[in-house]
Amino acid sequence: MALVTAVNKSTPGSPRNAYAPQMNASYKAIKRITCLGSGFVGGPTSAVIAFKSDVEVTVVDINAERISAWQSNDLPIFEPGLNDIVRAVRDGNPPGQYNKGIGLCEMSHLNHIAKPKLRFSTDIDQAIKDADLIFVCVNTPTKTHGMGKGSAADLDFVEAATRTIASVATQNKIVVEKSTVPCRTAQSIREILAANAYPGVCFDVLSNPEFLAEGTAVRDLLRPDRIIIGSLPTPAGYRAATSLADIYAQWVPRERIITMNLWSSELSKLAANAMLAQRISSVNALSAICEATGADVDEVSYACGLDSRIGPQMLKAGPGFGGRLVSLPLPFQWRDAWRPTSVLVLVRLRQPVLTRSSCFQKDIFNIVYLSESLHLYEIADYWRAIIDMNEHQKQRFTKRIISCLYNNLAGKKLAVLGFAFKKDTSDTRESPAITLVSNFLVERARVAIYDPRVPQQQIWRELADNGCDPDTLKRNVSVCSSAYTACEAADAVVIVTEWDEFSNKTTAAAPPSKENREFLASPRSMEIASSLYKSPKMANQGPVSPPRSFKIPARKGTGIVIRDPINGEVKTFNSVAFESPPRQNTGLKLRDANVPFERPEQTFPENRAASALSATFQGKASTKCNTTTSSVDERLQAIEVKSSPVPSVRLDWARVAASMRKPMFVFDGRNILDHGKLEALGFRVEGIGKRGTVSREPLA
Numbered sequence: 001m002a003l004v005t006a007v008n009k010s011t012p013g014s015p016r017n018a019y020a021p022q023m024n025a026s027y028k029a030i031k032r033i034t035c036l037g038s039g040f041v042g043g044p045t046s047a048v049i050a051f052k053s054d055v056e057v058t059v060v061d062i063n064a065e066r067i068s069a070w071q072s073n074d075l076p077i078f079e080p081g082l083n084d085i086v087r088a089v090r091d092g093n094p095p096g097q098y099n100k101g102i103g104l105c106e107m108s109h110l111n112h113i114a115k116p117k118l119r120f121s122t123d124i125d126q127a128i129k130d131a132d133l134i135f136v137c138v139n140t141p142t143k144t145h146g147m148g149k150g151s152a153a154d155l156d157f158v159e160a161a162t163r164t165i166a167s168v169a170t171q172n173k174i175v176v177e178k179s180t181v182p183c184r185t186a187q188s189i190r191e192i193l194a195a196n197a198y199p200g201v202c203f204d205v206l207s208n209p210e211f212l213a214e215g216t217a218v219r220d221l222l223r224p225d226r227i228i229i230g231s232l233p234t235p236a237g238y239r240a241a242t243s244l245a246d247i248y249a250q251w252v253p254r255e256r257i258i259t260m261n262l263w264s265s266e267l268s269k270l271a272a273n274a275m276l277a278q279r280i281s282s283v284n285a286l287s288a289i290c291e292a293t294g295a296d297v298d299e300v301s302y303a304c305g306l307d308s309r310i311g312p313q314m315l316k317a318g319p320g321f322g323g324r325l326v327s328l329p330l331p332f333q334w335r336d337a338w339r340p341t342s343v344l345v346l347v348r349l350r351q352p353v354l355t356r357s358s359c360f361q362k363d364i365f366n367i368v369y370l371s372e373s374l375h376l377y378e379i380a381d382y383w384r385a386i387i388d389m390n391e392h393q394k395q396r397f398t399k400r401i402i403s404c405l406y407n408n409l410a411g412k413k414l415a416v417l418g419f420a421f422k423k424d425t426s427d428t429r430e431s432p433a434i435t436l437v438s439n440f441l442v443e444r445a446r447v448a449i450y451d452p453r454v455p456q457q458q459i460w461r462e463l464a465d466n467g468c469d470p471d472t473l474k475r476n477v478s479v480c481s482s483a484y485t486a487c488e489a490a491d492a493v494v495i496v497t498e499w500d501e502f503s504n505k506t507t508a509a510a511p512p513s514k515e516n517r518e519f520l521a522s523p524r525s526m527e528i529a530s531s532l533y534k535s536p537k538m539a540n541q542g543p544v545s546p547p548r549s550f551k552i553p554a555r556k557g558t559g560i561v562i563r564d565p566i567n568g569e570v571k572t573f574n575s576v577a578f579e580s581p582p583r584q585n586t587g588l589k590l591r592d593a594n595v596p597f598e599r600p601e602q603t604f605p606e607n608r609a610a611s612a613l614s615a616t617f618q619g620k621a622s623t624k625c626n627t628t629t630s631s632v633d634e635r636l637q638a639i640e641v642k643s644s645p646v647p648s649v650r651l652d653w654a655r656v657a658a659s660m661r662k663p664m665f666v667f668d669g670r671n672i673l674d675h676g677k678l679e680a681l682g683f684r685v686e687g688i689g690k691r692g693t694v695s696r697e698p699l700a
Contacts, residue, residue, distance in 0.1 A: 042137030209269035215424030230265025287689030297689025418497020
């Protein structure tokens with residue numbers, strides 16, 4: 001492999017300047033990457049790396065069915081924008097073929113993918129041999145057996161992947177932990193690789209945890225808050241970290257690429273998810289107080305979020321962040337019988353148990369187990385309380401539904417809208433809907449489920465894995481193809497996932513991104529706007545008349561982000577008023593300036609920005625708009641056009657009301673509904689952290 005020399009280069013993006021002397025050494029330029037695992041982490045990560053860098057990426061998996069899905073146009077997972085990126089880098093993108101992405105400026109060069117750079121395969125051995133760097137993106141579920149049952153991570157898949165790499169690789173490789181693993185797992189990986197490697201073959205182990213939020217995974221990969229790379233404090237470790245950092249640096253600013261030691265990197269992912277889960281549990285605990293006192297949890301969380309020390313993120317009350325309550329081993333059962341060691345013990349199972357768990361719950365369990373293994377029992381109890389609060393929230397929501405329905409669900413039909421654990425994803429791992437539906441079935445209710453993205457078989461599998469009796473599922477559960485079918489003759493509607501189509505609120509236009517605001521506040525934006533409709537024939541031709549205004553009707557479902565030319569405010573318009581350039585006085589009769597100029601409706605290039613805007617975002621020199629040669633369509637590309645979220649059709653709650661049994665109940669588990677509008681239709685509405693219709697009714 002070709003070697004590149006780093007000159008006067010400290011650890012990429014790292015504030016730890018002590019690493020600088022070791023970085024002035026040769027390091028390998030990565031040309032080929034193999035990703036072991038094609039799930040929610042491996043698939044999107046590999047696609048974006050192939051999309052944004054000059055590296056060829058191969059994704060391998062032992063699941064041939066999943067690989068076949070990745071090779072088709074029906075991807076096994078749903079993420080906004082993922083389909084376009086995968087098709088572009090997997091198939092090679094003919095110009096103009098894919099334009100409907102996710103509204104990001106990065107999507108503007110989808111039409112410039114010259115050749116395929118992303119492959120999906122089941123030939124694991126060959127992919128490992130060909131790779132310079134290997135991502136380990138395998139599942140790390142919570143153990144269901146033995147020591148640490150219910151809290152420790154089951155690292156069987158990690159060990160299996162590590163042993164496969166060692167048995168196949170005949171050249172030096174960089175092995176990168178991408179899966180979420182307990183602290184010091186890298187030490188176990190290093191020992192397994194060293195013990196099973198071919199003579200003369202060396203492996204450098206890095207930790208590069210993912211910080212993806214499902215539903216926004218593509219955005220998180222294109223514009224990450226930070227890239228964490230953990231390495232050993234050795235020259236070889238620094239060189240390996242530099243090789244990986246150079247891949248990300250092709251689209252991520254260097255200051256966001258942070259290097260640290262292996263153990264800090266591993267723990268940072270667990271700590272981040274645990275603290276996010278802590279925020280959710282905190283606001284859910286407040287929601288119970290709000291319901292009892294008459295306060296509104298949305299107003300309380302909004303007020304708290306205005307504090308710059310707290311911030312508004314992850315302060316939305318709901319039915320819980322997902323995760324079944326499992327039986328944790330009591331401390332006295334094993335505290336005295338087990339002592340921690342510096343190296344984690346990896347247990348190889350003959351038939352691994354395919355359990356799954358949500359990231360938040362699984363990572364908190366890992367911290368609980370780590371704390372107890374280090375005899376930090378008070379710390380373990382603190383983190384376990386977050387799990388207890390999460391389970392309490394789901395049970396409290398269930399009890400509220402039962403209480404409002406006259407303490408009896410037997411024979412009643414409940415329409416459950418949403419089964420994914422959050423919107424804009426098809427992932428159902430430990431979704432609160434699983435627990436809620438299971439609770440309804442215990443009460444002998446009939447349940448109709450609708451989710452716009454989750455396949456029917458996936459819903460059946462999740463409920464069966466949760467212990468629901470197959471006969472009960474067949475008799476009392478139906479999976480519907482539309483929300484109207486699910487709500488027909490229902491006694492109550494339960495909103496579990498915050499899909500946009502369920503909401504009846506009037507949504508305001510989303511504010512432009514930070515990059516957009518910076519660009520729109522610059523003189524460059526006004527230069528583009530003023531030249532947007534200037535005809536080349538008008539250039540340098542005599543006196544001009546005063547400017548006039550006209551409106552361009554935008555295509556339905558799109559919005560244009562631009563700075564108001566009068567007061568400088570940044571707004572999103574569906575019909576944008578532009579100030580026209582001064583008009584050449586040719587002696588022709590001019591229209592009345594007070595009469596808007598009517599133009600045919602324009603076809604805007606959806607979901608991609610112009611090269612000038614994209615170059616601005618990427619720190620390149622912007623190319624001035626050539627008003628004498630550029631066409632109208634080319635100049636239009638300088639403004640970002642964003643499509644409305646899919647689906648665009650909202651649920652008609654009046655139609656739902658006409659088909660339900662009376663009295664009609666709606667339980668808003670995500671607080672996405674305008675309760676006043678529903679009550680005007682005759683619904684009795686109950687939300688989390690709010691006084692509902694029933695609680696406000698006076699006693700007879």
